[in-house]
Amino acid sequence: MKKPRVCIFSTCMVDLLFPNVGQAMVEVLERLGCETVLPEQQVCCGQPTYNSGYAKGSQKTFKNEIDALLSMDADYIVGPSGSCIFMIKEYQDILKDDPVYGPRAKEVASKIYEFTQFIYRVLGVVDCGAELDATVTVHRSCHMTRLIGERTAPFVLIDHVKDLQRIPLEGVQFCCGFGGTFSAKHPETSGPMVDEKVEKIVDTKAEILVGTEEPCLMNIAGRMNRLGHKIKVMHIAEVLNHNVDPSRIKYLADTDEAVVPANGEGVF
Amino acid sequence: MGISTSDKPFLERVEEAKQDHFMQAAVAKAQDAQFIKRTQARREMGHWNEWRDLAAQIRQHVLTYLPDYLEEFAGNVEKKGGHVFFAQTEQEARDFITQLVQKKQAHKVVKSKSMVTTEIGIDKALRALPDVDVLESDLAEFILQEDNFDEPTHIVFPTLHKNRDQIKAEFEKLGYQGDNDPAHLARFVRGYLRDYFMEADFGITGCNFAIADQGMINLDTNEGNADITMAMPKTQVVVMGMERIVPSMKEAEVLANMLARSAVGQKLTTYCTFSGPKAAGEVDGPDDFWVVVVDNGRSKALGTDFEPILRCIRCGACLNVCPIYRHIGGKGYGSIYPGPVGKVLSPILGGYDQFGELPYACSLCAACTETCPVKIPLHELIRKHRIVEMDEQHRDHSMTNLILKMVGVGTGSPALFKSAMGMAHTASAPFSKPQTAQDVTGMYEGGKINHLPKAAPKLVHGWSDLRDIPTPPKKKENFRHWYKQHTPVDTAPVVKEREAKQDD
Numbered sequence: 001m002k003k004p005r006v007c008i009f010s011t012c013m014v015d016l017l018f019p020n021v022g023q024a025m026v027e028v029l030e031r032l033g034c035e036t037v038l039p040e041q042q043v044c045c046g047q048p049t050y051n052s053g054y055a056k057g058s059q060k061t062f063k064n065e066i067d068a069l070l071s072m073d074a075d076y077i078v079g080p081s082g083s084c085i086f087m088i089k090e091y092q093d094i095l096k097d098d099p100v101y102g103p104r105a106k107e108v109a110s111k112i113y114e115f116t117q118f119i120y121r122v123l124g125v126v127d128c129g130a131e132l133d134a135t136v137t138v139h140r141s142c143h144m145t146r147l148i149g150e151r152t153a154p155f156v157l158i159d160h161v162k163d164l165q166r167i168p169l170e171g172v173q174f175c176c177g178f179g180g181t182f183s184a185k186h187p188e189t190s191g192p193m194v195d196e197k198v199e200k201i202v203d204t205k206a207e208i209l210v211g212t213e214e215p216c217l218m219n220i221a222g223r224m225n226r227l228g229h230k231i232k233v234m235h236i237a238e239v240l241n242h243n244v245d246p247s248r249i250k251y252l253a254d255t256d257e258a259v260v261p262a263n264g265e266g267v268f
Numbered sequence: 269m270g271i272s273t274s275d276k277p278f279l280e281r282v283e284e285a286k287q288d289h290f291m292q293a294a295v296a297k298a299q300d301a302q303f304i305k306r307t308q309a310r311r312e313m314g315h316w317n318e319w320r321d322l323a324a325q326i327r328q329h330v331l332t333y334l335p336d337y338l339e340e341f342a343g344n345v346e347k348k349g350g351h352v353f354f355a356q357t358e359q360e361a362r363d364f365i366t367q368l369v370q371k372k373q374a375h376k377v378v379k380s381k382s383m384v385t386t387e388i389g390i391d392k393a394l395r396a397l398p399d400v401d402v403l404e405s406d407l408a409e410f411i412l413q414e415d416n417f418d419e420p421t422h423i424v425f426p427t428l429h430k431n432r433d434q435i436k437a438e439f440e441k442l443g444y445q446g447d448n449d450p451a452h453l454a455r456f457v458r459g460y461l462r463d464y465f466m467e468a469d470f471g472i473t474g475c476n477f478a479i480a481d482q483g484m485i486n487l488d489t490n491e492g493n494a495d496i497t498m499a500m501p502k503t504q505v506v507v508m509g510m511e512r513i514v515p516s517m518k519e520a521e522v523l524a525n526m527l528a529r530s531a532v533g534q535k536l537t538t539y540c541t542f543s544g545p546k547a548a549g550e551v552d553g554p555d556d557f558w559v560v561v562v563d564n565g566r567s568k569a570l571g572t573d574f575e576p577i578l579r580c581i582r583c584g585a586c587l588n589v590c591p592i593y594r595h596i597g598g599k600g601y602g603s604i605y606p607g608p609v610g611k612v613l614s615p616i617l618g619g620y621d622q623f624g625e626l627p628y629a630c631s632l633c634a635a636c637t638e639t640c641p642v643k644i645p646l647h648e649l650i651r652k653h654r655i656v657e658m659d660e661q662h663r664d665h666s667m668t669n670l671i672l673k674m675v676g677v678g679t680g681s682p683a684l685f686k687s688a689m690g691m692a693h694t695a696s697a698p699f700s701k702p703q704t705a706q707d708v709t710g711m712y713e714g715g716k717i718n719h720l721p722k723a724a725p726k727l728v729h730g731w732s733d734l735r736d737i738p739t740p741p742k743k744k745e746n747f748r749h750w751y752k753q754h755t756p757v758d759t760a761p762v763v764k765e766r767e768a769k770q771d772d
Contacts, residue, residue, distance in 0.1 A: 003759075003767075012679065014747050016692055017740050022747035023754075030756045033763040038751045044679040051632060052672050053654030060680030068682070129760065142633040173303075174591045179631025184730035185668065188282050189629050191734050192595035208710075221711045222735025226718065233710040246760035265317040267310045268303075268589065268639050 004123075006034040007072045009079030009088070009112065012044035013214050021214055024241035025080045025115055031246060032123055042068035045087040052181045055094075062091050066104050069112070076122065077112040080237055081213050082144025085114050089148070114144055115237055116212065117262075120153040126257060127250035131162040131243040136234075137169045137206035139176060139197070139220060141213045149264020154212050154236055156260050161239060162248065167204040171196070173268070178219040194223045201231070208232045210239055270358060271387055271618045273419045274602040278625040285600040291421060291429035295597050298428055302588045305533025306639075313529060323526045324643035326519045327579035330511070331570065337480045337513045338561065344483025350545040350557035354510075358388040358564045365472070365505055365560065366393050372503050372556070374470035375399055380487070380494035381406030382474020383423055383582055384509045384562055386604050387617075390472065391417075403464050405493035407457060414438045421598035423605070424531050424584040429597060461493070471501035471554065475508035476581070477523055478559070481516045484544045485559070488524055488537040495541050504554035510563050511578040517542075523581060526641040530583035565617040573652050577612045579642040584609075586636035586646055592629060601626060608636035612649040620657055627653035667725040689748065692740035700739040707736075715739030 006029055014022040026036050046061035065088065069077050079085050089112065091105035098105075119125050138158060145151045158166055177183060177193030197220055201209055209231050211217040221233045234242075252259060274281055285291065310316045330337055342352040355361035365388075369377060377394055379385065379402065391413070394402045404413045408426040412418045415438050420426030427435070432448040439456055446452040473494050477486040485506050487494040498504055514520045520542075528534045546553030569575050587593045587607030598606035603614040603623060611630060614623040627650045636646040657663045678684045693714075700715040707716065717737040720728060731737065743749065759767075 008751075010747055012685070015685075015689055016746075017738055019741050019745060019747040019750055023750055026751065026754070027757045031758070031760050031763070033759045033767060036756070038748070040748070041682045043682055043685040046679060049672055049676040049679065051651055051654070053651075053656075053658030054672055054676050055655045056659050057673055057676030058680075061676065064680055064682065142631075142635070146634040146638045173589070173635065174594070175631045175633030175635070177591070177631060179633065181672065181727070182628070182631045184727045186629050187730045187734050188279055188286075189592050189596060190631065192286065193591050193631070194734070196591075196595075218711070218738065219735060221708045222731075222737060225708045225712065225716065225736040226734060228706070229708075230706060231708055233708060238710075246758075246762065249760045249762045251762075251766065266638075267307055267316045268635075 003033055003035040004076060005072070005074045006036050007069055007074035007077045008036050008038045009069060009077050009085070010038065010042060011079055011081050011084050011214075013218075014080060017218070018214050018235070021080050021235040021237055024235065024237035025078070028119070028128055028237060028241050029078065031244065032119065032125055032128070032249070037072040037074060039068040039071050041071065045084040047084065047087045047180055050087070062095065062105075063101055066091060066101060066108050069108050070104060074111070076118065077108065078115055078118045079112070080115045080235060081215075082114040082117075082141045082148050082150065083213055083215075085112055086143045086147040088112055114148060114150060114212070116153040116157050117144075117148070117150045119240075120156055120252075121262070124252050125249065126156060126252045126255060127160040127248055128157060128240040129244045129246050129248035130240050131245065132208075132239055133163040134207045135165045135167055135205070136208040136210045136239070137167045137201060137204040138172075139169065139201070139209060139211045139216055140172055141211070141216065142175050144212060149262055151263045151266065152260045153262065157240060158210065158236065160250070161242075164239075167206050169204060170200050176216045176220050178216050180215075183219055194219055198224050198227065198229060202229055206231070208234055210234050210236055212236050270389065271604045271614060272602060272622060273599070273604055276602065278602060278629070281602050282596050282600045282629075285596040288429065288597065290431060291597045292595060294428050294431075295421065296594055298422075298425060299588050299594055302533060306530060306585060306588065309529040309533040309535065312535070313525070319522070319526060320641055320643050323522055323641055324579060326514065326522060327581070327642045328576070330513050330515065331575060331578050334511065334513070334570070337515065338510065341478050341480040341483060341513055342559075342561075344481065345544065345557075345559055346483075348483050348545050348547065350483065350559060352559045352561060354561045354563070356563050358562070361388045361507065361560050361562050361564070362390055362393045365390055365507075366397060368503070368505065368558065369394060369397065369400060369470055372470060374503065375401060376464065376468045377402045377470040377472060378465060378468035378497050378501060379404050379472045380474065380489065380497040381409040381426070382507060383604065384474055385472060385507050387564065388507065388562060390507070403461070403468075405461055405465070405497055406489075407454070407491055407493075410457065410461070411435055411438055414441065419599050420604070422584060422587055423582060423598075423607075429599070465496050465500050468497075468501045469503065471497040471504040473497050473504065473506050475506050475512050475559075476527065477520045478508055478513045479517060479520050479542065480513055482542070482544070484542045486520050486524060487541050487543070488527060488539070490532065490538045492539045495539050498541070498543050498554070499552040502554060503556045503558070505558045505560060507560045507562060510561050510566050527581050527583050530585040530639070530641040569616050574612065574616055574649055576644045577609070577616065577649055579644050580609055580613070581642060583641060585639045585641065589635040589639045591631070591633060591635065608646045608650065612646060612653065615653050620661065620663065624657055624663060627651075627657070668727045671725060671727050689746055690743045693742045696739055711738050712736065714741050714745075
């Protein structure tokens with residue numbers, strides 16, 4: 001069988017600040033049998049400017065990203081951030097009247113997956129073979145759960161990590177206060193949000209805070225560090241790449257577990 | 269007047285709200301309690317998201333054919349002996365109602381809470397008339413009125429920011445002498461209101477839904493005050509936003525259900541009344557029945573990207589899930605419409621000069637969009653306002669504007685981004701400090717930036733005043749560099765076996 005060819009959507013945050021996350025994601029995907037490719041031309045999904053109100057000034061960013069991600073003739077496009085991925089899925093609406101980029105945006109949208117969603121829903125893997133002897137709590141991604149509609153994949157994968165004990169995070173439905181440029185433009189309102197999140201995380205007494213979006217972790221950890229709360233933070237890709245014993249890798253089909261639905265539109 | 273509740277700038281209001289710790293705790297507690305009640309009530313109904321689709325379709329259908337439905341509704345009200353007045357502005361609505369009160373020589377006006385009557389500022393206008401008393405009969409609004417027209421914190425729970433002792437103090441001014449037990453307080457106020465009701469000669473209510481084919485209005489309350497307001501006075505005025513219409517009872521049933529479950533986690537509100545002018549043979553109800561249909565800027569949203577906001581049924585669920593509302597409460601917004609719905613509606617009704625900051629005070633987490641029973645894409649509309657403000661009206665002339673425009677150029681160019689990746693470490697090195705044993709692990713292994721010179725732009729300070737920043741990796745240690753050098757990890761044996769099996 002041909003290996004799935006996966007175009008790595010690195011995200012600007014990983015490129016500028018977090019090589020460890022990109023590295024972990026690539027290693028996990030390769031271990032699970034993917035051939036990875038990384039287009040050099042990619043930059044950013046465009047959220048920093050588009051979500052700040054600069055729609056016109058984001059057009060070049062969108063088109064460059066489409067060109068970059070389609071340049072590798074990959075079967076799938078996978079990235080470590082549901083928020084950036086949803087932005088890319090939105091291109092098809094934003095560019096719907098563009099005769100060239102409208103159809104290309106649709107093609108990108110049909111191929112792109114968030115990292116854990118890809119592992120669980122596309123590859124059908126439930127256990128990545130990782131081990132992490134620690135108590136963790138998980139901060140979920142607002143855009144991944146509410147906009148992509150994937151509520152469960154990260155939790156299923158985390159719960160299969162050997163020796164890991166997950167402590168539920170109270171108020172998990174609340175945003176951490178990042179919100180892109182919002183966190184810098186509006187510290188007056190973003191501040192109390194991250195403070196409440198920090199308080200709830202400290203309450204869990206977990207040793208590690210796991211997230212699926214690096215910017216949220218940068219926000220929460222940045223605040224915890226300023227306030228003097230010591231904790232370890234890990235992106236979920238790093239957790240799934242931790243102390244891996246490949247013989248532990250399991251496909252859902254080889255277990256007696258039922259598929260956990262994504263529950264995109266829950267009742268809230 | 270109008271939707272504005274304050275002249276203070278947004279950030280000043282936010283700071284004031286943040287000092288009110290009782291309010292913050294009360295709002296958080298109410299949000300958490302409503303989360304449980306609301307989800308239970310919705311789950312009980314079953315097929316929640318299909319109901320949402322239906323409710324959204326009903327509301328959107330009405331907006332598409334709004335002139336026709338308004339005509340049908342007005343015709344049916346008149347057929348039953350009532351009258352309809354179309355007010356284009358709040359001033360027109362206010363003038364019409366005050367003149368009617370004078371014409372009727374009414375002295376005791378009783379009101380039941382409604383957002384649109386607050387919007388047109390009818391209370392204060394009537395109070396200014398000689399020999400006219402106005403009483404707000406909704407318990408929470410009554411308390412606010414007695415407290416020198418304190419501002420509401422929530423559209424469904426206006427006095428969320430007041431505790432029982434504060435309420436007792438207000439009632440003592442009216443002669444209450446008991447303790448702070450809510451049941452005793454309620455008994456007192458019920459007697460007080462009842463005496464007024466018996467003498468009221470003019471009633472003003474809002475309208476949850478106007479039923480086009482019946483010429484009736486639907487009111488949903490938990491106190492019954494709206495029902496008495498409709499039943500006792502000889503003259504009744506119903507004030508409704510022009511979009512508050514449904515085709516028939518069938519659709520009203522769906523929406524009243526969605527409203528009660530979303531607003532208060534109940535199957536239906538305690539009182540769910542359908543009413544109109546007094547018909548022949550009926551013992552109570554108004555002899556003179558008026559409906560005032562208010563536009564006041566709503567039609568500006570029709571046919572635009574913002575049209576979906578007119579689907580709103582004022583359930584307040586978006587407030588109850590909003591993490592920003594959680595911390596600043598209703599007063600922080602400076603509009604009678606707070607929370608996510610307010611962030612969309614206030615700039616439309618009140619303009620960007622006054623409310624242009626509101627759409628930016630949002631992390632776009634989409635909790636509002638997720639909970640909205642009529643599927644208004646609230647966070648998308650908030651973002652649309654930003655696009656109008658920046659791309660169409662060029663409202664930001666600060667350093668932030670310049671920086672974000674540069675980011676736009678930088679993220680559109682692989683060459684510029686490549687040099688940014690190459691320079692990030694060197695550029696930030698002068699501000700960077702090494703990680704210490706006390707630091708969070710997994711974030712600052714390459715160093716941290718926890719202090720920046722005062723001269724740094726506000727956009728940077730906004731982040732760094734509250735949070736530490738990780739130092740960017742050296743060029744040779746960034747992800748792109750690692751990727752080029754790396755040898756692919758071996759495919760796991762289990763995976764290979766599976767591939768082989770699938771080939772067979």
